[in-house]
Amino acid sequence: MFYHKYRPQFFKEVIGQEIVVKVLKNFLKKDKPPHAYLFAGERGTGKTSVARIYAKALNCLNRIDGEPCGKCRICNLFEENKFLDLIEIDAASYRKIEDVRNIQEHIGFKPIQGRYKVFIIDESHSLTEEASNALLKTLEEPPLHAIFILATTEPDRILSTIHSRVQRLDFKRIGAPQIVEKLKFISAKEGFEADDESLYLIAEEANGSLRDAETLFERIVLALDKGQKLTEDFVAEFLGYLSLNRVLDFLEIIAKDDLKKSLDFVLRIYSEGYDLELFLKKILKVLRQLLLVKINPDYLKHLNSENPKEIIKRIEKLAEDLEISKIKKLNNLFFEASLNLKKDPPLPLFPIELAIFQYFE
Numbered sequence: 001m002f003y004h005k006y007r008p009q010f011f012k013e014v015i016g017q018e019i020v021v022k023v024l025k026n027f028l029k030k031d032k033p034p035h036a037y038l039f040a041g042e043r044g045t046g047k048t049s050v051a052r053i054y055a056k057a058l059n060c061l062n063r064i065d066g067e068p069c070g071k072c073r074i075c076n077l078f079e080e081n082k083f084l085d086l087i088e089i090d091a092a093s094y095r096k097i098e099d100v101r102n103i104q105e106h107i108g109f110k111p112i113q114g115r116y117k118v119f120i121i122d123e124s125h126s127l128t129e130e131a132s133n134a135l136l137k138t139l140e141e142p143p144l145h146a147i148f149i150l151a152t153t154e155p156d157r158i159l160s161t162i163h164s165r166v167q168r169l170d171f172k173r174i175g176a177p178q179i180v181e182k183l184k185f186i187s188a189k190e191g192f193e194a195d196d197e198s199l200y201l202i203a204e205e206a207n208g209s210l211r212d213a214e215t216l217f218e219r220i221v222l223a224l225d226k227g228q229k230l231t232e233d234f235v236a237e238f239l240g241y242l243s244l245n246r247v248l249d250f251l252e253i254i255a256k257d258d259l260k261k262s263l264d265f266v267l268r269i270y271s272e273g274y275d276l277e278l279f280l281k282k283i284l285k286v287l288r289q290l291l292l293v294k295i296n297p298d299y300l301k302h303l304n305s306e307n308p309k310e311i312i313k314r315i316e317k318l319a320e321d322l323e324i325s326k327i328k329k330l331n332n333l334f335f336e337a338s339l340n341l342k343k344d345p346p347l348p349l350f351p352i353e354l355a356i357f358q359y360f361e
Contacts, residue, residue: 002218003211006186008049009079010067011057015182015210016174017046023169024054025066033058034167036139036148038124040155041171044209047151048088050171051120052078055086058147059114074114085111085118092123097130104138107146116147124150125157132159139165173208176200176306182210183217187230192221196308197232197245204306205239241278242269244307247286248314254330255321259360266352276348280338286315287331293319294327333358 008014011021020039027033039047053068056078060068068075077083089103103119111117121127127135136159139148150166152158180199187194202220206213220238224230236243246269253261269279292299293315303312322330333355340351 002186002214006182006189006214008046008053009056010070011050011053012067014046014050014053016178017050017171020050020169020171024050024057027167028054028057028063028066032144033147035142035144035146036166037150038155038158038163038166038168039149039151039171040168041153042173042208043153044206044211044213045171045174046210047171048120048122051118051149051151052086054149055116055118055120055147056083058116058118059083059085059111077113083113085114085116086120087118088120088122090122091126095126095128095131097128097134100127100131100134100138104134107138108143111145115145117145118147118149120149120151122151123153125152125154129159132162136161136165174210175208176203179203179206179210179213183213186214186217190221192224192228192230194230195232197243197311198230198235200306200308200311201232201235201239201243241275242282244282244286244311245314247279247282248311248318251283251286251318251330252314252321254356254359255318257360259356262356262360263353266349266356270349276352277338277341280334280341280352283334284331284338286318287327287334289315290319290322290327291324291331294324330359 011025014021037051039051041047056068056075057063057066059074061072061074062069068078070079074083078086087103087106089099091099107117107119109117121135139162142148148166150158150162155163155168180196180203183194183199183202187199199217202213202217205216220230220235223238224234228234232243232245236246250262250265253265266279270276289299289303293303300312300316303315307315334352337351337355340354341348345351
């Protein structure tokens with residue numbers, strides 16, 4: 001799987017978590033690094049990967065500027081998944097007090113291969129209250145050779161008493177351009193072509209999760225024919241909704257005051273089997289962007305960081321062609337259409353067609 005195959009092995013390969021990496025490297029400079037950490041953030045943002053790199057760096061025999069050397073005996077054991085002093089626990093499955101007591105029984109034993117015995121507890125918010133209280137006692141007075149890293153997507157469910165005994169590091173969602181760069185790297189390594197628009201569409205679907213993006217990317221690539229280039233239209237068809245380019249095509253027809261072509265467009269996408277709710281959702285997203293560009297031209301800088309240049313040019317042109325009153329009217333009409341569509345109308349196209357008719361009145 002791409003996610004496992006291209007998982008970062010060094011801090012320098014970690015994407016989008018510069019502050020977290022900097023803090024951890026500073027901890028590594030201390031003779032006695034903190035014994036417990038809480039890695040908080042949404043799924044797929046690199047919590048477990050960074051925890052593994054930190055565990056490797058803590059035990060590396062020839063660490064260089066906070067980076068594990070990648071060549072020593074310890075680093076080789078990590079790469080071969082044979083380092084016995086790294087214990088990874090999925091708290092979603094092992095969440096009871098008996099499981100924590102099992103950790104307590106083993107924590108007293110000194111490391112077998114390295115300097116530190118590192119416990120990574122994923123989904124740590126899933127621990128029962130009894131298990132959390134038992135873990136708290138362990139965190140209060142751990143042996144010097146034990147390091148705990150709790151990873152969670154729901155830090156608010158972690159006991160406040162545990163919060164007070166750990167170093168909390170927050171992992172942010174990863175930006176679309178950073179995800180796209182990683183996907184470009186993978187496509188180059190795997191030997192196939194992909195245009196920027198297709199990769200941005202995957203990044204948008206992943207919603208800040210690099211792992212989700214890599215997993216989705218692999219699924220889509222498996223559907224390609226040999227030698228076929230990955231395009232935005234192919235990704236959109238795979239996902240079952242219109243590409244952003246086609247949504248912009250529709251709004252450009254509207255901007256030209258062409259009622260017939262507007263109705264023909266929605267009839268065509270309906271006959272092609274596209275999800276009308278997702279179509280309206282994308283329209284509303286673009287209309288919001290147009291409003292923000294009209295109110296604050298600096299908003300284009302944000303859009304530049306999330307979209308290919310060609311898309312930005314089209315959004316900028318639409319903002320010039322549509323008056324703010326028309327954008328507001330379109331937003332209200334299509335928002336109402338989306339609500340009506342959710343009511344399962346007998347004629348699915350009618351809420352959208354009605355919105356178009358009312359706009360051109």
